Amino acid sequence: SYVLAQAPSVSVAPGQTARMTCGGDNIGGKAVHWYQQKPGQAPVLVVYDDSDRPSGIPERFSGSNSGNTATLTINRVEAGDEADYYCQVWDSSSDHWVFGGGTKLTVL
Amino acid sequence: EVQLVESGGGLVQPGGSLRLSCTASGFTFSSYEMNWVRQAPGKGLEWVSHISNSGSTLYYADSLKGRFTISRDNAKNSLYLQMNSLRAEDTAVYYCVRGHGSSWYVFDHWGQGTLVTVSS
Numbered sequence: 001s002y003v004l005a006q007a008p009s010v011s012v013a014p015g016q017t018a019r020m021t022c023g024g025d026n027i028g029g030k031a032v033h034w035y036q037q038k039p040g041q042a043p044v045l046v047v048y049d050d051s052d053r054p055s056g057i058p059e060r061f062s063g064s065n066s067g068n069t070a071t072l073t074i075n076r077v078e079a080g081d082e083a084d085y086y087c088q089v090w091d092s093s094s095d096h097w098v099f100g101g102g103t104k105l106t107v108l
Numbered sequence: 109e110v111q112l113v114e115s116g117g118g119l120v121q122p123g124g125s126l127r128l129s130c131t132a133s134g135f136t137f138s139s140y141e142m143n144w145v146r147q148a149p150g151k152g153l154e155w156v157s158h159i160s161n162s163g164s165t166l167y168y169a170d171s172l173k174g175r176f177t178i179s180r181d182n183a184k185n186s187l188y189l190q191m192n193s194l195r196a197e198d199t200a201v202y203y204c205v206r207g208h209g210s211s212w213y214v215f216d217h218w219g220q221g222t223l224v225t226v227s228s
Contacts, residue, residue, distance in 0.1 A: 031211075042203060042218040098155070
């Protein structure tokens with residue numbers, strides 16, 4: 001089955017740029033989606049189809065995908081961005097949805 | 109406003125059964141693919157099951173080994189998850205999740221979740 005790998009944690013100071021990666025075999029050939037989950041809350045979609053943003057998501061959130069790595073970038077990080085971030089793909093070979101293990105973003 | 113409200117969670121003994129429900133509002137339920145996703149305490153997200161808008165196509169995570177059944181009633185704007193032969197490892201918050209229209213493989217709206225605890 002397809003596997004997505006995410007670093008457990010990333011720390012960044014307010015106003016700086018946070019980059020979180022999601023690794024998978026030829027992930028560049030798949031559409032990657034990113035979800036933000038704050039403590040005690042349901043996940044929220046922040047980026048889909050590699051780099052599209054749903055309405056209401058700030059332009060500070062962006063995504064890219066190439067080769068074996070997809071990246072979620074948050075510019076000008078704010079304290080309110082502190083959360084767990086999950087990448088996800090749909091694996092057409094198995095008709096299964098796969099999540100990465102999640103990255104905890106800490107704003108210093 | 110899209111709303112997804114789960115119900116039916118609770119405490120159940122190992123080997124028992126439980127039926128989760130999700131009531132949808134704020135959109136044309138019959139036009140959207142739906143999913144269940146779960147999250148064990150302190151753990152990450154795990155996709156559980158998917159159902160097409162008509163209910164004709166069903167997918168399940170391999171870890172379920174045939175114990176769970178997803179269904180929907182479009183006339184009642186409701187999604188269901190029948191869970192049988194429950195195990196301790198099924199303990200989790202279960203989220204009802206909508207597929208994103210034409211990008212049906214994207215999860216664009218999530219309910220607040222319902223907690224299922226499997227314990228004696």
